[in-house]
Amino acid sequence: TYNASSTLQDQLEKLTDSDSLESEKVLSYNRANRAVAILCNHQRSVPKTHQKSMENLREKIDKKKETIEEAEKKVKEAKRNAKHGSEKEKIEYEKKKKQLDRLREQLIKLEVQETDRDENKTIALGTSKLNYLDPRISVAWCKKFNVPIEKIYNKTQRAKFRWAIDMAG
Template identity: 75%
Template sequence: GCCSLRVEHISLHEQKDGKEYVVVFDFLGKDSIRYYNEVPVEKRVFKNLQLFMENKAPGDDLFDRLNTAIMNKHLNELMEGLTAKVFRTYNASWTLQQQLDELTNPDDSMAEKILSYNRANRAVAILCNHQRSVPKSHEKSMEKLKEKIDQKRENIQDMQRQVKDAQRDAKHGSVKEKVVYDKKKKTLERLKDQLMKLEVQETDRDENKSIALGTSKLNYLDPRISVAWCKKYDVPIEKVYNKTQRDKFRWA
Protein backbone atom coordinates (compact mmCIF):
# COMPACT_ATOMS: atom_id res chain seq x y z
CA GLY A 1 0.00 0.00 0.00
CA CYS A 2 2.93 2.40 0.55
CA CYS A 3 3.65 2.52 -3.18
CA SER A 4 0.09 3.45 -4.14
CA LEU A 5 -0.63 5.85 -1.25
CA ARG A 6 -1.41 9.35 -2.54
CA VAL A 7 -1.40 12.72 -0.79
CA GLU A 8 -5.21 12.85 -0.94
CA HIS A 9 -5.42 9.58 1.01
CA ILE A 10 -4.17 11.03 4.30
CA SER A 11 -4.64 14.10 6.47
CA LEU A 12 -2.43 15.21 9.36
CA HIS A 13 -3.66 16.52 12.73
CA GLU A 14 -1.30 17.75 15.44
CA GLN A 15 -4.21 17.34 17.89
CA LYS A 16 -7.28 15.14 17.41
CA ASP A 17 -9.69 13.82 20.05
CA GLY A 18 -7.12 14.32 22.80
CA LYS A 19 -4.34 12.56 20.88
CA GLU A 20 -1.17 14.10 19.44
CA TYR A 21 0.23 13.67 15.92
CA VAL A 22 -2.64 11.77 14.34
CA VAL A 23 -2.55 10.53 10.74
CA VAL A 24 -6.02 9.94 9.26
CA PHE A 25 -6.17 7.42 6.41
CA ASP A 26 -9.29 7.75 4.27
CA PHE A 27 -9.52 6.15 0.82
CA LEU A 28 -11.27 3.53 -1.27
CA GLY A 29 -9.57 0.15 -1.04
CA LYS A 30 -10.12 -3.12 -2.87
CA ASP A 31 -13.57 -3.49 -4.48
CA SER A 32 -14.18 0.25 -3.77
CA ILE A 33 -14.64 -0.40 -0.04
CA ARG A 34 -13.78 2.65 2.07
CA TYR A 35 -10.83 2.35 4.45
CA TYR A 36 -10.78 4.79 7.37
CA ASN A 37 -8.31 4.72 10.23
CA GLU A 38 -6.92 7.25 12.72
CA VAL A 39 -3.36 6.42 13.78
CA PRO A 40 -1.30 8.35 16.38
CA VAL A 41 2.38 8.36 15.34
CA GLU A 42 5.70 9.60 16.72
CA LYS A 43 6.47 13.30 16.22
CA ARG A 44 9.36 12.47 13.86
CA VAL A 45 7.09 10.35 11.62
CA PHE A 46 4.48 13.14 11.62
CA LYS A 47 7.05 15.79 10.61
CA ASN A 48 8.44 13.55 7.86
CA LEU A 49 4.96 13.05 6.41
CA GLN A 50 4.50 16.83 6.41
CA LEU A 51 7.71 17.13 4.37
CA PHE A 52 6.61 14.42 1.93
CA MET A 53 3.34 16.29 1.31
CA GLU A 54 4.94 19.69 0.65
CA ASN A 55 4.36 21.20 -2.81
CA LYS A 56 2.43 18.16 -4.01
CA ALA A 57 -1.01 17.94 -5.64
CA PRO A 58 -3.68 15.69 -4.06
CA GLY A 59 -3.18 13.06 -6.78
CA ASP A 60 0.60 12.83 -6.33
CA ASP A 61 2.26 9.81 -4.70
CA LEU A 62 3.03 10.35 -1.02
CA PHE A 63 6.24 8.31 -1.28
CA ASP A 64 7.19 9.36 -4.82
CA ARG A 65 10.70 7.89 -4.71
CA LEU A 66 9.44 4.44 -3.69
CA ASN A 67 8.24 1.59 -5.90
CA THR A 68 7.54 -2.10 -5.27
CA ALA A 69 10.92 -3.24 -6.65
CA ILE A 70 12.83 -0.91 -4.31
CA MET A 71 10.68 -1.87 -1.32
CA ASN A 72 10.95 -5.63 -1.88
CA LYS A 73 14.72 -5.37 -2.45
CA HIS A 74 15.08 -3.51 0.87
CA LEU A 75 12.89 -6.02 2.74
CA ASN A 76 14.77 -8.97 1.26
CA GLU A 77 18.04 -7.45 2.46
CA LEU A 78 16.63 -7.42 5.99
CA MET A 79 15.53 -11.07 5.77
CA GLU A 80 15.53 -13.49 2.87
CA GLY A 81 12.02 -14.07 1.53
CA LEU A 82 10.57 -11.06 3.41
CA THR A 83 7.93 -9.19 1.40
CA ALA A 84 5.17 -6.71 2.26
CA LYS A 85 2.67 -9.60 2.21
CA VAL A 86 4.56 -11.35 5.04
CA PHE A 87 3.64 -8.51 7.43
CA ARG A 88 -0.02 -8.86 6.47
CA THR A 89 0.11 -12.64 6.86
CA TYR A 90 1.79 -12.34 10.26
CA ASN A 91 -0.68 -9.76 11.58
CA ALA A 92 -3.64 -11.74 10.24
CA SER A 93 -2.43 -15.08 11.65
CA TRP A 94 -1.52 -13.57 15.04
CA THR A 95 -4.96 -11.94 15.27
CA LEU A 96 -6.71 -15.23 14.41
CA GLN A 97 -4.77 -17.17 17.06
CA GLN A 98 -5.39 -14.51 19.71
CA GLN A 99 -9.12 -14.30 18.92
CA LEU A 100 -9.56 -18.10 18.86
CA ASP A 101 -7.91 -18.40 22.29
CA GLU A 102 -10.14 -15.63 23.63
CA LEU A 103 -13.47 -16.69 22.11
CA THR A 104 -13.49 -20.51 22.14
CA ASN A 105 -15.16 -22.29 25.05
CA PRO A 106 -14.43 -26.06 25.12
CA ASP A 107 -17.88 -26.70 26.64
CA ASP A 108 -19.73 -24.99 23.78
CA SER A 109 -21.80 -26.90 21.26
CA MET A 110 -20.42 -27.53 17.78
CA ALA A 111 -22.50 -24.68 16.32
CA GLU A 112 -21.24 -22.26 18.98
CA LYS A 113 -17.62 -23.26 18.34
CA ILE A 114 -18.06 -22.58 14.62
CA LEU A 115 -19.60 -19.20 15.50
CA SER A 116 -16.50 -18.43 17.60
CA TYR A 117 -14.25 -19.45 14.70
CA ASN A 118 -16.15 -17.21 12.28
CA ARG A 119 -15.98 -14.32 14.76
CA ALA A 120 -12.21 -14.75 15.01
CA ASN A 121 -12.00 -14.91 11.22
CA ARG A 122 -14.13 -11.76 11.01
CA ALA A 123 -11.69 -9.87 13.25
CA VAL A 124 -8.98 -10.75 10.72
CA ALA A 125 -11.13 -9.70 7.75
CA ILE A 126 -11.79 -6.33 9.42
CA LEU A 127 -8.05 -5.92 10.10
CA CYS A 128 -7.33 -6.59 6.40
CA ASN A 129 -10.29 -4.41 5.30
CA HIS A 130 -11.92 -7.35 3.50
CA GLN A 131 -15.37 -5.81 3.48
CA ARG A 132 -18.17 -6.11 0.95
CA SER A 133 -21.52 -4.50 0.29
CA VAL A 134 -24.45 -6.29 1.93
CA PRO A 135 -25.81 -8.89 -0.56
CA LYS A 136 -29.21 -8.05 -2.05
CA SER A 137 -30.49 -11.45 -0.95
CA HIS A 138 -29.49 -10.90 2.71
CA GLU A 139 -32.77 -9.42 3.93
CA LYS A 140 -34.87 -12.10 2.25
CA SER A 141 -32.71 -14.96 3.55
CA MET A 142 -32.86 -13.50 7.08
CA GLU A 143 -36.66 -13.34 6.87
CA LYS A 144 -36.79 -17.02 5.86
CA LEU A 145 -34.46 -17.93 8.70
CA LYS A 146 -36.62 -16.00 11.19
CA GLU A 147 -39.68 -17.90 9.93
CA LYS A 148 -37.88 -21.20 10.55
CA ILE A 149 -36.93 -20.06 14.07
CA ASP A 150 -40.50 -18.99 14.87
CA GLN A 151 -41.84 -22.32 13.59
CA LYS A 152 -39.28 -24.24 15.63
CA ARG A 153 -40.27 -22.33 18.78
CA GLU A 154 -43.91 -23.23 18.18
CA ASN A 155 -42.92 -26.88 17.74
CA ILE A 156 -41.03 -26.76 21.04
CA GLN A 157 -44.01 -25.28 22.90
CA ASP A 158 -46.27 -27.97 21.46
CA MET A 159 -43.80 -30.73 22.37
CA GLN A 160 -43.39 -29.34 25.90
CA ARG A 161 -47.14 -29.76 26.39
CA GLN A 162 -46.96 -33.30 25.01
CA VAL A 163 -44.06 -34.16 27.32
CA LYS A 164 -45.97 -32.82 30.31
CA ASP A 165 -49.01 -34.96 29.44
CA ALA A 166 -46.86 -38.02 28.76
CA GLN A 167 -45.05 -37.57 32.08
CA ARG A 168 -48.37 -37.53 33.92
CA ASP A 169 -49.53 -40.69 32.10
CA ALA A 170 -46.21 -42.46 32.71
CA LYS A 171 -46.33 -41.94 36.49
CA HIS A 172 -49.02 -44.51 36.99
CA GLY A 173 -49.13 -46.02 33.51
CA SER A 174 -47.75 -49.05 31.75
CA VAL A 175 -44.24 -49.65 30.39
CA LYS A 176 -45.52 -48.56 26.97
CA GLU A 177 -46.56 -45.14 28.32
CA LYS A 178 -43.13 -44.70 29.94
CA VAL A 179 -41.49 -45.50 26.60
CA VAL A 180 -43.70 -42.86 24.94
CA TYR A 181 -42.64 -40.34 27.59
CA ASP A 182 -38.92 -41.07 26.99
CA LYS A 183 -39.37 -40.71 23.22
CA LYS A 184 -41.13 -37.37 23.56
CA LYS A 185 -38.42 -36.12 25.93
CA LYS A 186 -35.75 -36.99 23.35
CA THR A 187 -37.78 -35.29 20.61
CA LEU A 188 -38.00 -32.14 22.75
CA GLU A 189 -34.22 -32.13 23.30
CA ARG A 190 -33.65 -32.58 19.56
CA LEU A 191 -35.97 -29.66 18.78
CA LYS A 192 -34.16 -27.44 21.30
CA ASP A 193 -30.82 -28.37 19.72
CA GLN A 194 -32.19 -27.53 16.26
CA LEU A 195 -33.45 -24.16 17.54
CA MET A 196 -30.06 -23.34 19.05
CA LYS A 197 -28.35 -24.13 15.71
CA LEU A 198 -30.80 -21.91 13.82
CA GLU A 199 -30.29 -19.03 16.28
CA VAL A 200 -26.50 -19.36 15.98
CA GLN A 201 -26.86 -19.41 12.19
CA GLU A 202 -28.96 -16.23 12.34
CA THR A 203 -26.33 -14.46 14.48
CA ASP A 204 -23.48 -15.66 12.27
CA ARG A 205 -25.16 -14.65 9.02
CA ASP A 206 -26.11 -11.19 10.28
CA GLU A 207 -22.67 -10.45 11.79
CA ASN A 208 -20.91 -11.40 8.55
CA LYS A 209 -23.26 -9.71 6.06
CA SER A 210 -20.73 -7.02 5.15
CA ILE A 211 -17.52 -9.00 5.67
CA ALA A 212 -15.77 -11.21 3.09
CA LEU A 213 -14.37 -14.02 5.24
CA GLY A 214 -12.95 -16.06 2.36
CA THR A 215 -10.19 -13.68 1.22
CA SER A 216 -8.15 -13.65 4.44
CA LYS A 217 -8.93 -17.32 5.11
CA LEU A 218 -7.42 -18.41 1.79
CA ASN A 219 -4.64 -15.87 1.31
CA TYR A 220 -3.47 -14.43 4.63
CA LEU A 221 -3.99 -17.06 7.36
CA ASP A 222 -1.60 -19.88 8.20
CA PRO A 223 -3.89 -22.95 7.85
CA ARG A 224 -2.00 -24.76 10.61
CA ILE A 225 -3.71 -22.47 13.14
CA SER A 226 -7.16 -23.62 11.97
CA VAL A 227 -6.09 -27.29 11.82
CA ALA A 228 -4.67 -27.14 15.36
CA TRP A 229 -7.86 -25.43 16.61
CA CYS A 230 -10.03 -28.14 15.03
CA LYS A 231 -7.96 -30.88 16.71
CA LYS A 232 -7.92 -29.13 20.09
CA TYR A 233 -11.70 -28.62 20.20
CA ASP A 234 -12.80 -31.78 18.31
CA VAL A 235 -14.23 -29.83 15.39
CA PRO A 236 -14.30 -31.71 12.05
CA ILE A 237 -12.01 -29.96 9.56
CA GLU A 238 -14.91 -30.07 7.07
CA LYS A 239 -16.66 -27.45 9.21
CA VAL A 240 -13.84 -24.98 8.51
CA TYR A 241 -12.56 -25.85 5.02
CA ASN A 242 -14.50 -27.17 2.02
CA LYS A 243 -13.03 -29.91 -0.22
CA THR A 244 -11.16 -27.52 -2.53
CA GLN A 245 -9.66 -25.71 0.47
CA ARG A 246 -8.72 -29.01 2.16
CA ASP A 247 -6.87 -30.09 -0.99
CA LYS A 248 -5.05 -26.74 -1.12
CA PHE A 249 -4.01 -26.94 2.54
CA ARG A 250 -3.34 -30.70 2.70
CA TRP A 251 0.25 -29.92 3.73
CA ALA A 252 -1.02 -28.35 6.97
Protein backbone atom coordinates in the same frame (compact mmCIF):
# COMPACT_ATOMS: atom_id res chain seq x y z
CA THR B 1 0.08 -12.85 7.38
CA TYR B 2 1.81 -12.99 10.77
CA ASN B 3 -0.52 -10.33 12.23
CA ALA B 4 -3.54 -12.10 10.78
CA SER B 5 -2.52 -15.50 12.15
CA SER B 6 -1.63 -14.22 15.61
CA THR B 7 -4.90 -12.27 15.77
CA LEU B 8 -6.79 -15.44 14.83
CA GLN B 9 -5.00 -17.42 17.52
CA ASP B 10 -5.67 -14.80 20.20
CA GLN B 11 -9.33 -14.49 19.24
CA LEU B 12 -9.86 -18.27 19.15
CA GLU B 13 -8.45 -18.58 22.66
CA LYS B 14 -10.70 -15.77 23.90
CA LEU B 15 -13.91 -16.77 22.14
CA THR B 16 -14.01 -20.57 22.20
CA ASP B 17 -15.70 -22.39 25.07
CA SER B 18 -15.02 -26.14 25.06
CA ASP B 19 -18.43 -26.82 26.66
CA SER B 20 -20.45 -25.10 23.94
CA LEU B 21 -22.28 -26.81 21.08
CA GLU B 22 -20.53 -27.46 17.78
CA SER B 23 -22.50 -24.71 16.02
CA GLU B 24 -21.49 -22.23 18.74
CA LYS B 25 -17.83 -23.22 18.32
CA VAL B 26 -18.09 -22.58 14.58
CA LEU B 27 -19.60 -19.17 15.38
CA SER B 28 -16.59 -18.49 17.63
CA TYR B 29 -14.26 -19.44 14.78
CA ASN B 30 -16.12 -17.16 12.38
CA ARG B 31 -15.97 -14.32 14.89
CA ALA B 32 -12.21 -14.80 15.24
CA ASN B 33 -11.89 -14.87 11.45
CA ARG B 34 -14.06 -11.73 11.28
CA ALA B 35 -11.61 -9.92 13.58
CA VAL B 36 -8.84 -10.81 11.11
CA ALA B 37 -10.93 -9.72 8.12
CA ILE B 38 -11.59 -6.37 9.80
CA LEU B 39 -7.87 -6.03 10.60
CA CYS B 40 -7.09 -6.67 6.92
CA ASN B 41 -9.99 -4.45 5.79
CA HIS B 42 -11.74 -7.19 3.77
CA GLN B 43 -15.07 -5.51 3.18
CA ARG B 44 -17.91 -6.26 0.83
CA SER B 45 -21.26 -4.72 0.11
CA VAL B 46 -24.34 -6.26 1.68
CA PRO B 47 -25.64 -8.97 -0.69
CA LYS B 48 -28.94 -8.15 -2.41
CA THR B 49 -30.43 -11.38 -1.09
CA HIS B 50 -29.41 -10.71 2.52
CA GLN B 51 -32.73 -9.27 3.68
CA LYS B 52 -34.75 -12.08 2.11
CA SER B 53 -32.50 -14.83 3.48
CA MET B 54 -32.71 -13.27 6.95
CA GLU B 55 -36.51 -13.23 6.71
CA ASN B 56 -36.54 -16.89 5.66
CA LEU B 57 -34.26 -17.80 8.54
CA ARG B 58 -36.46 -15.83 10.96
CA GLU B 59 -39.51 -17.80 9.71
CA LYS B 60 -37.67 -21.08 10.28
CA ILE B 61 -36.79 -19.98 13.82
CA ASP B 62 -40.40 -19.00 14.56
CA LYS B 63 -41.69 -22.34 13.22
CA LYS B 64 -39.11 -24.21 15.29
CA LYS B 65 -40.24 -22.33 18.42
CA GLU B 66 -43.86 -23.33 17.74
CA THR B 67 -42.79 -26.94 17.25
CA ILE B 68 -40.91 -26.81 20.56
CA GLU B 69 -43.98 -25.45 22.37
CA GLU B 70 -46.08 -28.33 21.01
CA ALA B 71 -43.37 -30.83 21.93
CA GLU B 72 -43.20 -29.40 25.48
CA LYS B 73 -46.94 -30.00 25.90
CA LYS B 74 -46.55 -33.57 24.66
CA VAL B 75 -43.65 -34.15 27.05
CA LYS B 76 -45.68 -32.86 30.01
CA GLU B 77 -48.58 -35.12 29.08
CA ALA B 78 -46.27 -38.10 28.59
CA LYS B 79 -44.64 -37.38 31.97
CA ARG B 80 -48.03 -37.44 33.68
CA ASN B 81 -48.88 -40.73 31.99
CA ALA B 82 -45.47 -42.20 32.81
CA LYS B 83 -45.77 -41.45 36.54
CA HIS B 84 -48.62 -43.88 37.02
CA GLY B 85 -48.37 -45.76 33.77
CA SER B 86 -46.76 -48.79 32.28
CA GLU B 87 -43.20 -49.31 31.08
CA LYS B 88 -44.36 -48.51 27.55
CA GLU B 89 -45.56 -45.06 28.66
CA LYS B 90 -42.24 -44.41 30.41
CA ILE B 91 -40.37 -45.30 27.22
CA GLU B 92 -42.70 -43.01 25.28
CA TYR B 93 -41.92 -40.18 27.72
CA GLU B 94 -38.16 -40.67 27.27
CA LYS B 95 -38.59 -40.68 23.50
CA LYS B 96 -40.55 -37.42 23.56
CA LYS B 97 -38.02 -35.86 25.93
CA LYS B 98 -35.13 -36.73 23.59
CA GLN B 99 -37.07 -35.32 20.65
CA LEU B 100 -37.60 -32.07 22.58
CA ASP B 101 -33.87 -31.83 23.34
CA ARG B 102 -33.10 -32.37 19.66
CA LEU B 103 -35.55 -29.62 18.68
CA ARG B 104 -33.96 -27.22 21.17
CA GLU B 105 -30.51 -27.93 19.74
CA GLN B 106 -31.85 -27.29 16.24
CA LEU B 107 -33.28 -23.96 17.43
CA ILE B 108 -29.92 -22.94 18.90
CA LYS B 109 -28.25 -23.90 15.62
CA LEU B 110 -30.68 -21.72 13.65
CA GLU B 111 -30.23 -18.78 16.01
CA VAL B 112 -26.44 -19.09 15.78
CA GLN B 113 -26.74 -19.20 11.99
CA GLU B 114 -28.87 -16.04 12.04
CA THR B 115 -26.34 -14.21 14.22
CA ASP B 116 -23.43 -15.36 12.08
CA ARG B 117 -25.10 -14.41 8.81
CA ASP B 118 -26.02 -10.96 10.06
CA GLU B 119 -22.58 -10.26 11.52
CA ASN B 120 -20.90 -11.32 8.25
CA LYS B 121 -23.03 -9.28 5.86
CA THR B 122 -20.34 -6.64 5.22
CA ILE B 123 -17.19 -8.70 5.83
CA ALA B 124 -15.55 -11.04 3.30
CA LEU B 125 -14.32 -13.92 5.48
CA GLY B 126 -13.06 -16.09 2.64
CA THR B 127 -10.22 -13.75 1.66
CA SER B 128 -8.50 -13.89 5.03
CA LYS B 129 -9.19 -17.59 5.56
CA LEU B 130 -7.65 -18.56 2.20
CA ASN B 131 -4.85 -16.04 1.78
CA TYR B 132 -3.76 -14.69 5.15
CA LEU B 133 -4.30 -17.30 7.84
CA ASP B 134 -1.97 -20.20 8.57
CA PRO B 135 -4.25 -23.22 8.06
CA ARG B 136 -2.37 -25.14 10.77
CA ILE B 137 -3.98 -22.86 13.37
CA SER B 138 -7.48 -23.67 12.10
CA VAL B 139 -6.75 -27.39 11.83
CA ALA B 140 -5.28 -27.51 15.35
CA TRP B 141 -8.31 -25.61 16.68
CA CYS B 142 -10.67 -28.11 15.01
CA LYS B 143 -8.80 -31.03 16.58
CA LYS B 144 -8.63 -29.40 20.02
CA PHE B 145 -12.36 -28.65 20.16
CA ASN B 146 -13.61 -31.71 18.21
CA VAL B 147 -15.06 -29.64 15.37
CA PRO B 148 -15.11 -31.45 12.01
CA ILE B 149 -12.71 -29.76 9.57
CA GLU B 150 -15.61 -29.74 7.05
CA LYS B 151 -17.30 -27.06 9.19
CA ILE B 152 -14.38 -24.68 8.55
CA TYR B 153 -13.08 -25.61 5.09
CA ASN B 154 -15.10 -26.74 2.07
CA LYS B 155 -13.90 -29.56 -0.20
CA THR B 156 -11.73 -27.34 -2.42
CA GLN B 157 -10.17 -25.61 0.59
CA ARG B 158 -9.48 -28.96 2.25
CA ALA B 159 -7.65 -30.05 -0.90
CA LYS B 160 -5.61 -26.82 -0.90
CA PHE B 161 -4.69 -27.24 2.77
CA ARG B 162 -4.26 -31.03 2.71
CA TRP B 163 -0.66 -30.56 3.88
CA ALA B 164 -1.79 -28.81 7.08
CA ILE B 165 -4.51 -31.38 7.73
CA ASP B 166 -2.00 -34.22 7.23
CA MET B 167 0.53 -32.55 9.54
CA ALA B 168 -2.01 -32.46 12.36
CA GLY B 169 -2.59 -36.17 11.92
